[in-house]
Amino acid sequence: MGDEVQDFLKQLFQRAVEVADPMKSLAAHLPEKPAGRVLVVGAGKASARMAEAVEAVWGPCDGLVITRYGYARPCKGIEIVEAAHPVPDEAGLAATKRMLDLLADLDEETFVLALISGGASALLTAPAGEITLAEKQAVNQSLLASGAPIGQMNVVRKHLSRVKGGQLAATAYPARMLALLLSDVPGDDPAEIGSGPTVGDASSADEAKSILDRWKISVPASVEAVLAGPSGVLAPADERLSHVTNTIFAAPSQSLEAAKVLAEENGCEVEILGDALEGEAREVAAEHARLALSRQRERQAGSPPLLLLSGGELTVTRRGDGVGGPNAEYALALAAALDGADGIHAIACDTDGVDGAAEVAGAVIGPQTPARAAAAGADIQEALRHNDAHTFFASIGDQVVTGPTLTNVNDFRAIRIG
Known part of the structure; x- marks a missing residue:
């Protein structure tokens, strides 16, 4: 028995698991493929599957998606890059730089489809200021071992990044963007999924410092310098987010x-x-x-x-x-x-x-x-x-x-x- x-x-x-498979759940939230230039970007453990689902409807697309090692899927146009999770690595760092370069200098006629799922926090890696990858890895490992709730971890991650907290979307502005999100966070807050690369955040660098203190996480001087300066995290009402629509298509x-x-x-x-x-x-x-x-x-x-x-x-x-x-x-x-x-x-x-x-x-x-x-x-x-x-x-x-x-x-x- x-x-x-x-x-x-x-x-x-x-x-x-089957109900949350992007091949079964994403198409209903995908519009007709827009005319003109279309660019697909994304990150997360489900992002390659999401890209596969997009191409099953739209056909081959230009773009770049970063997923976890072993999670790649066959796509006809979208490039799939594998990187490390839950602690970022050089592959994620290099792929994120290429993604930011792809999104730079776009015009209003370009349509960007962003595919974000859990895991994007580690896979989208662009440390702020003079923070090195090794220092970012150490802070990430300390957060994971601390017992801190995911929401608090994400506040720290956002303020130490050049891509999280709406900064990915800001790079693409003034292009139009639809972000399709697969939620892995309690409460399904879009700002928490993958540390919200397409969503603004009202938190501050002082809050990030308080979280590090609360969980007794020591950080190098480069992290202290970033948190002492102006944060790149966008406020929810920032003009650079005005062309973005965020849609959760699957949730717990x-x-x-x-x-x-x-x-x-x-x-x-x-x-x-x-x-x-x-x-x-x-x-x-x-x-x-x-x-x-x-x-x-x-x-x-x-x-x-x-x-x-x-x-x-x-x-x-x-x-x-x-x-x-x-x-x-x-x-x-x-x-x-x-x-x-x-x-x-x-x-x-x-x-x-x-x-x-x-x-x-x-x-x-x-x-x-x-x-x-x-x-x-x-x-x-x-x-x-x-x-x-x-x-x-x-x-x-x-x-x-x-x-x-x-x-x-x-x-x-x-x-x-x-």
Whole structure:
């Protein structure tokens, strides 16, 4: 029974991913191809798939899109460049410079289609001032390990960049621009998706400095100098953004709703806890374990299974030297809190197929997890202490490995209560 339930949970996850596939969801938001010059640019883990979807409707186009290594797609005209994520590299730096050069000196008759998905923050790399790539990498790694919410990380990233916070769109002004966005952020705020390269932001450099102080992140003199000077981030009402339309064409809520429909078709009652959950992965897991046990006690004999669905973006404060990610750590902490509770199974995966920096989407757990761990000589609490969730689930055979999904609508979590 346990394996059947886990297979069902994996089917729900797959359904959530399929609904967010740009090849299925983007065309409805694409206008007729404008007359005159058309230029396609973009960045993110789903951006190459988005470019492929555009060319399936418009035919070959001129342009440049930057995606994660292993996420390229065949395009007839749009050039696809692969670069590093979540920590930027030289390939992303060089490709971003070329993109900015492409967008410079355009006129009002040019139409720019910008394709932005999660991951664009790392893939669009143009450090401000005298900040070097190595310094940008170090700050990015510190932010990722700090446990800071994605929104706060993005404030810092914007004020250390020449491309984020509306600056990509400003480079293309006065050209007309349509930005199609695939949301991977809690609340679906366009300014947060990929650090908002086509969207203005009201934050200040002083706020970025406060965030670095709050999370105890030390920075080099070049970063201090940039934050002490005028920021390139555009205010939302800036004239250079007046020719831009930002449209979200896929979001976590749609994927959760699709999973809900499939679960109901298979006889489950469904409760959606929200598509914008944030917080420390292990703390949210403990809260969800308490909720699941409470819901189980409330169930009447003979009731159908209850499914708790949630999305959003959890974080991990790095305490150890293990290999993990927010979804695997959530699953590990959930298994610890449930301690083999009968009839409760769960899955936690990132819809882009990459949880943290590992090529693993996430993991499944169930009543059998403690016994499997004991048989494999694995210790749940020890793995939590070292942030070593991926190693733990690899040892008991309960990882979920999908390879590149070519989309990204953030975390997907499902708890089935029998």
